[in-house]
Amino acid sequence: MTYTRPAAVALAVALLAGCATTAGTPSSRLHGDAAHPAQAAGWVETRLYFGLGPAGDAAHGMGEQGWRAFLDAEVTPRFPDGLSVLDVYGQWQGKGQATPERLRSKMLVIDYADTPANRDKVEAIRAAWKQRTGDQSVLRVTQPAEVSF
Numbered sequence: 572m573t574y575t576r577p578a579a580v581a582l583a584v585a586l587l588a589g590c591a592t593t594a595g596t597p598s599s600r601l602h603g604d605a606a607h608p609a610q611a612a613g614w615v616e617t618r619l620y621f622g623l624g625p626a627g628d629a630a631h632g633m634g635e636q637g638w639r640a641f642l643d644a645e646v647t648p649r650f651p652d653g654l655s656v657l658d659v660y661g662q663w664q665g666k667g668q669a670t671p672e673r674l675r676s677k678m679l680v681i682d683y684a685d686t687p688a689n690r691d692k693v694e695a696i697r698a699a700w701k702q703r704t705g706d707q708s709v710l711r712v713t714q715p716a717e718v719s720f
Contacts, residue, residue: 608718609719614684616714617682618712619709619710620712621709622675625672625675638677641699641703645696649692650692656680657677657680660675682718685715696709697709697711
């Protein structure tokens with residue numbers, strides 16, 4: 572059987588393509604790290620909302636330096652594997668207030684295995700904030716989360 576040069580090249584490419592693997596292709600998931608599993612069941616996502624002070628009035632309430640100190644002292648030691656912080660605008664009408672306050676706020680987002688120990692860590696963060704600031708509340712929203720790293 573005789574092949575022309577273009578036909579031989581096409582045949583060689585087709586044969587080599589059948590041998591290709593994805594060994595060199597990076598995975599979209601992290602593997603081999605217990606703190607960041609490739610696929611995790613039984614995890615939740617918690618969002619905590621912290622009021623820093625009146626909107627439009629950076630002179631009152633907690634500033635960025637105070638927030639970072641709180642994050643470093645109370646949050647990061649409890650959840651060192653990762654978290655997110657977003658600047659948000661919020662409103663809150665406290666007990667006995669006639670109108671809502673407009674607040675500079677931070678939203679802390681933490682994904683974690685839903686265990687009693689981790690739930691206790693979240694509650695400790697809320698308690699530490701209320702003790703530090705005198706705030707009545709830290710809003711907590713927790714939902715199931717499908718997690719992969």
